[in-house]
Amino acid sequence: MTAERLVVIGGDAAGMSAASQARRLKGPDELSITAFERGHFTSYSACGIPYWVGGDVERRDELIARTPEEHRARDIDLRMRTEVTEIDVAGQRLRSLDRESGETAWTGFDKLVIATGARPVRPSLPGMDAPGVHGVQTLDDGQALLDSLDRVGAVRADRAGPGSGVRRAVVVGAGYIGVEMAEAMLKRGFEVTVLNRGEQPMATLDPDMGRLVHDAMDALGITTVNRAEVTAIRTGPEGRVSAVETADSSYPADVVVLGIGVEPETALARAVGLPVGPHGGLLTDLSMRVAGHENIWAGGDCVEVLDLVAGRTRHIALGTHANKHGQIIGSNVAGGYGTFPGVVGTAVSKVCDLEIARTGLREKDARAVGLRFVTATIESTGRAGYYPGARPMTVKMLAEYRSGRLLGVQIVGRDGAAKRVDIAAVALTAGMTVERMTSLDLGYAPPFSPVWDPVLVAARKAVTAVREAGTA
């Protein structure tokens, strides 16, 4: 018997989860597994980079869940620093380039997994490639940024004198990565300015909730500039970044961090006509098989996922989805069974002690798919009001007009705000109405919740809003 040949493109969350799960189900006699990774690392937590840069996580290697050696010990033929440059779909083979030796080779496959991830959006502006301008997408990026911080620190120390100790970081973008990197730079002792193109930071929230994040960042000493469109990066005499220019102003910078977001890395797949959706991600069926291709699967940051609330696909680059995709693909390629039904759009983050969470649809998402809705916003606390450490929490809820079906929840607060969004994530998955949510049997004890959990208070207010809208 000849072993079936599984080939995986991409050695991070989705790709190596798929390889590992397939290996769990089938031994090397039945299934050979080859994986190509163009970078230096496998199976690492990109989401952890801000905490490594900020110093909460001490060593880079703590972010690596499994090293190449560990994968190889499990009979996965992992080719590091090797980039796949071409897929021959009909010929069931692919061409790869060894970035160390420069050699190319063809490798045949019976089954192919595409897990090429996402690439950071990097606007083509003057100075964007100057030393001191950093993305934070990969471990290599993180290391380069840390090296840059050391350099800046050293430079500034050399020049010690009145006022010269101030080091300035400009973060471009105020989404998850932007606000997390703002925290990291603050922790590294920088004066931090966040340049945000939108009306408020955290465009994944409605602007009224983003405003709360803005206020909290102010209070933390982070300057946020909204409606700021970066036009150029200015460099100093040594060629290093010196300032970030916008249409209206100029912001001095010793270091610049780009947190503008990512887009699916699908050049390879598109070159051979694999189907991509409106957001540029590969389109798969429920088993994560690429639409129209019996022997090709795709998962992780390079695919679009079904938004179960909107009934449309979205692109969401998030490790938790990538891991699920990999698990499902690994099962399916090895004769098991698994499906990925879709997402409800849950995301959590923090800036210092401020927790930010969302799930489901924002107002503009709901409008975009033709849903009419009501909103309810309440303030409460994460613990009983009398319990030490009780801090404010704002919950905004969207419910469908008439039906009262939950459409989305956004939470900004402290002390247990973020993971409370899971209540709404499950309720969205189940298609619950806000009326049904008012009687949810949620955990109550004074250290963990007021007697009415903030989510219940929001649901009660949403019920009233639905009723009033229905009779208006």
Add this chain to the structure above:
Amino acid sequence: MTAERLVVIGGDAAGMSAASQARRLKGPDELSITAFERGHFTSYSACGIPYWVGGDVERRDELIARTPEEHRARDIDLRMRTEVTEIDVAGQRLRSLDRESGETAWTGFDKLVIATGARPVRPSLPGMDAPGVHGVQTLDDGQALLDSLDRVGAVRADRAGPGSGVRRAVVVGAGYIGVEMAEAMLKRGFEVTVLNRGEQPMATLDPDMGRLVHDAMDALGITTVNRAEVTAIRTGPEGRVSAVETADSSYPADVVVLGIGVEPETALARAVGLPVGPHGGLLTDLSMRVAGHENIWAGGDCVEVLDLVAGRTRHIALGTHANKHGQIIGSNVAGGYGTFPGVVGTAVSKVCDLEIARTGLREKDARAVGLRFVTATIESTGRAGYYPGARPMTVKMLAEYRSGRLLGVQIVGRDGAAKRVDIAAVALTAGMTVERMTSLDLGYAPPFSPVWDPVLVAARKAVTAVREAGTA
């Protein structure tokens, strides 16, 4: 027009929530509201008493959500220290006793709300009424205990000498109140012994999970004695408690706290033949109306509630249910509409930094209602493993044999363990299978969760257990 007469028996969570909600919907011209409370306080958080005794909450009045004066300012005729002694159902009136003046009176009603709460189980053993033996059901109880602690502190200080500084507290019972009071006594500087009748502390968990609580309490310096049946309270020369006796041993005690649980207070209702269930609580319909009585409602700790997972009624004394009942009753008596569909049995608690949570059925609950099931227990952490402060968390999941329907979840751990049970509470409410749960879109970011949330890890293991049981 004569105002309709609403009368409420019991001035705490359920009763005063009902009165307040009714008043919100109808003014005094339409509805007169009279409420009787035999104690000194209204609308207070009994769940907060352990934290007041332990010193986390400084003042008793912080536990009071609304004073008698505040209720009266909202046109609720509140009669404090006045006990209802008899209900005349046919005559639509009740008799009350003013505990200050000793006077009795009849009051007529058109609609009646029974919210008489629960009374602590207090075994009739020798010495049970000795000074230094305390329940912690009411604010009066809490004050008496605090006075007792002051007295004990003073006595021991007087006797200052080698070793004499040790003060000992014995807590009888290892349920929620027991473990919370153990923490409170520890914080007050006592050597704490918990006497537990069961196999492990926290009988609301399966014994394997209770064992984890036991171990953690050991590590906190709390001695837990399992299978300990109290036989007597021994008193010293001044008549004060000196030790607690069990069949096997004797435990010296300067103070004894009873945390044995409560039972519905329904003597008044039973005397007139109102229906009670197998756990001694009043039986109501979905609108919280007492079964068979058009104009009588009941809610809070004196009623039984439908367990949506087991399909049977249970008695659960918990402020969050009482508040919901009150809200619903208040709406219904005032011409609005609300129902209480039931509970899934969620409860959370903590001992120092150990968090304890459960929802749904334990193994013995499932067996008792004829459900066949599998279990899955996993260990994970509340944050990404590399994120500072990541601490272990154990999740146990029960799923129905063949169908894979979620039946229950128990969590013991630190750092975000308790409120994670809400994920399972909503999933139980929605009747989800553990298979469906594996793809739940839960909030992920390193400070808040590993990339696979512990609940997802447990669900994955439960899926395997269901499959293996089905093919066995």
